[in-house]
Amino acid sequence: MSTYNAIGQQDNWLEKQQKKSKRTRWIIAGSVTVIIAAIVIGVAVGVTVHNNNSKSSSSDISTGTGGNGTATPGAGNNGSTVPQTNPNDPSSFEKDSRLIKSFYGIAYTPEGSQYPACGNSLSQVINDIQLMSQLTSKIRLYGADCNQSALVLEAIKQTKVDMQVYLANFPIDTDPAPYLRQRDAIVQALQTYGTSNVLGVTVGNEFMLDYLADNGGTDPNSAIGNAGAALLISNITDTRNTLSAAGFGSLPVGTSDAGAYFNNEVMNAIDYGMANVHPWFANVSIDQAAGWTWDFFTETNIAQSQASTKKPQMSIAETGWPTASDDAGNANNGASAASVPNLQTYLDTFVCQANTNGTQYFFFEYFDETWKAVQFGGVEGHWGLFNADRTLKNITIPNCPLS
Numbered sequence: 586m587s588t589y590n591a592i593g594q595q596d597n598w599l600e601k602q603q604k605k606s607k608r609t610r611w612i613i614a615g616s617v618t619v620i621i622a623a624i625v626i627g628v629a630v631g632v633t634v635h636n637n638n639s640k641s642s643s644s645d646i647s648t649g650t651g652g653n654g655t656a657t658p659g660a661g662n663n664g665s666t667v668p669q670t671n672p673n674d675p676s677s678f679e680k681d682s683r684l685i686k687s688f689y690g691i692a693y694t695p696e697g698s699q700y701p702a703c704g705n706s707l708s709q710v711i712n713d714i715q716l717m718s719q720l721t722s723k724i725r726l727y728g729a730d731c732n733q734s735a736l737v738l739e740a741i742k743q744t745k746v747d748m749q750v751y752l753a754n755f756p757i758d759t760d761p762a763p764y765l766r767q768r769d770a771i772v773q774a775l776q777t778y779g780t781s782n783v784l785g786v787t788v789g790n791e792f793m794l795d796y797l798a799d800n801g802g803t804d805p806n807s808a809i810g811n812a813g814a815a816l817l818i819s820n821i822t823d824t825r826n827t828l829s830a831a832g833f834g835s836l837p838v839g840t841s842d843a844g845a846y847f848n849n850e851v852m853n854a855i856d857y858g859m860a861n862v863h864p865w866f867a868n869v870s871i872d873q874a875a876g877w878t879w880d881f882f883t884e885t886n887i888a889q890s891q892a893s894t895k896k897p898q899m900s901i902a903e904t905g906w907p908t909a910s911d912d913a914g915n916a917n918n919g920a921s922a923a924s925v926p927n928l929q930t931y932l933d934t935f936v937c938q939a940n941t942n943g944t945q946y947f948f949f950e951y952f953d954e955t956w957k958a959v960q961f962g963g964v965e966g967h968w969g970l971f972n973a974d975r976t977l978k979n980i981t982i983p984n985c986p987l988s
């Protein structure tokens with residue numbers, strides 16, 4: 586551990602990512618047996634969830650920091666697609682009439698935030714915040730490398746938009762350094778920008794999923810799962826202590842993971858949990874997708890939270906539908922195609938319905954991430970509402986604005 590260096594770390598990343606890209610993106614969670622008979626609160630309309638023996642499943646999508654992605658600036662146009670009436674004032678941007686603030690939240694990683702390649706820029710992040718602020722008032726990040734916390738908070742400041750962000754730390758289970766590096770970057774950003782636009786700090790992205798895969802386990806509540814949970818909880822506890830010591834002790838601390846990979850002890854260590862729920866990876870057909878997502882989230886994640894002592898607030902960390910595949914083998918999920926019309930169907934059947942019933946979700950994702958297409962192929966680089974060059978895909982944004 587003390588022999589950590591940049592090259593060693595990059596090697597770890599490549600090894601990890603190669604392993605990830607080879608393994609199937611769909612992992613059945615042995616059996617997530619959630620035993621609860623309770624009125625589930627936290628869903629506005631109130632929904633009764635009975636005892637569930639759900640043989641559940643969840644997806645694995647690789648997201649966030651790491652690897653040496655191709656940090657190509659947006660479309661050779663400096664990443665700027667949003668006109669400003671005053672070129673020197675990012676708050677003077679012009680609104681796009683096709684965009685409606687109908688999303689509870691959106692998942693976002695600034696382009697060029699994969700350590701150590703980096704390559705992100707404030708001008709691109711400003712452009713992204715200008716666009717996303719026309720769709721939502723909440724975004725979640727995945728990590729804190731390459732100064733992304735500060736860039737996002739600076740962009741919110743300069744654009745003067747109504748935007749709240751979940752900052753994030755993406756620790757690696759084999760190396761203590763990435764956690765510490767990101768923890769310190771988060772604290773530094775909070776010291777510069779304060780907490781008024783920050784909703785919380787998410788520690789871990791698919792930490793349990795990765796730990797189990799790396800250590801030959803499948804059940805997050807097995808002995809192997811509990812060993813992984815202890816590592817994650819040590820990072821969560823350290824984050825709480827570090828935030829408190831810096832005067833930010835009131836910020837919520839949570840974690841994000843694949844929907845079927847929440848450990849019961851982790852549930853009792855977090856203020857909020859974010860769960861990836863992907864009908865695509867579950868081979869669900871597009872016409873069933875929205876209902877499946879809601880059922881899975883309610884029966885698995887909300888139920889598990891309600892059965893815990895701490896009852897953390899739960900949201901869907903990622904849900905969406907891919908619009909293309911880089912290879913023929915992933916052009917469909919067995920049941921439905923990766924296509925723009927199917928993304929439209931998912932938008933039309935999920936977004937306003939979820940808003941009405943109070944489901945908290947982060948739509949996956951803001952734009953097509955080129956580095957994922959390069960590194961993983963398949964559908965990985967094609968989940969955006971926007972193309973890689975920040976032009977809107979051929980979709981109609983649902984019309985159910987949240988205040």
Ligand SMILES: *[C@@H]1O[C@H](CO)[C@@H](O)[C@H](O)[C@H]1NC(C)=O
Pocket residue numbers: 662663708
């Ligand atoms: C790109 O953005 C930077 C920073 O805003 C600016 O200085 C530069 O002139 C821009 N380049 C082009 C080609 O627009």
Ligand SMILES: *[C@@H]1O[C@H](CO)[C@@H](O)[C@H](O)[C@H]1NC(C)=O
Pocket residue numbers: 653654701702
């Ligand atoms: C990232 O990959 C590109 C293209 O392969 C290479 O030119 C660049 O040097 C790499 N950057 C780092 C930091 O390894």
Ligand SMILES: *[C@@H]1O[C@H](CO)[C@@H](O)[C@H](O)[C@H]1NC(C)=O
Pocket residue numbers: 707732735736739
């Ligand atoms: C991080 O971003 C902020 C906001 O743009 C900037 O002020 C600061 O200099 C950046 N830090 C580094 C190390 O790039």
Ligand SMILES: *[C@@H]1O[C@H](CO)[C@@H](O)[C@H](O)[C@H]1NC(C)=O
Pocket residue numbers: 756757758759760761762764816817819820821823
């Ligand atoms: C954070 O987690 C990493 C990875 O599991 C671990 O190596 C490290 O010791 C932890 N650090 C702290 C301060 O909890």
Ligand SMILES: *[C@@H]1O[C@H](CO)[C@@H](O)[C@H](O)[C@H]1NC(C)=O
Pocket residue numbers: 630632875876877879880934935936937938939940942944
């Ligand atoms: C909540 O919304 C989801 C889709 O977004 C829908 O499938 C589900 O039926 C809704 N639940 C209720 C109780 O209306």
Ligand SMILES: *[C@@H]1O[C@H](CO)[C@@H](O)[C@H](O)[C@H]1NC(C)=O
Pocket residue numbers: 611867868918919
């Ligand atoms: C989903 O479909 C793919 C391709 O048809 C198949 O390989 C995979 O096993 C299926 N996964 C599940 C969980 O059914």
Ligand SMILES: *[C@@H]1O[C@H](CO)[C@@H](O)[C@H](O)[C@H]1NC(C)=O
Pocket residue numbers: 979
């Ligand atoms: C955009 O989608 C509509 C259907 O919603 C379709 O009629 C039209 O041909 C598409 N346009 C392009 C450029 O693909």
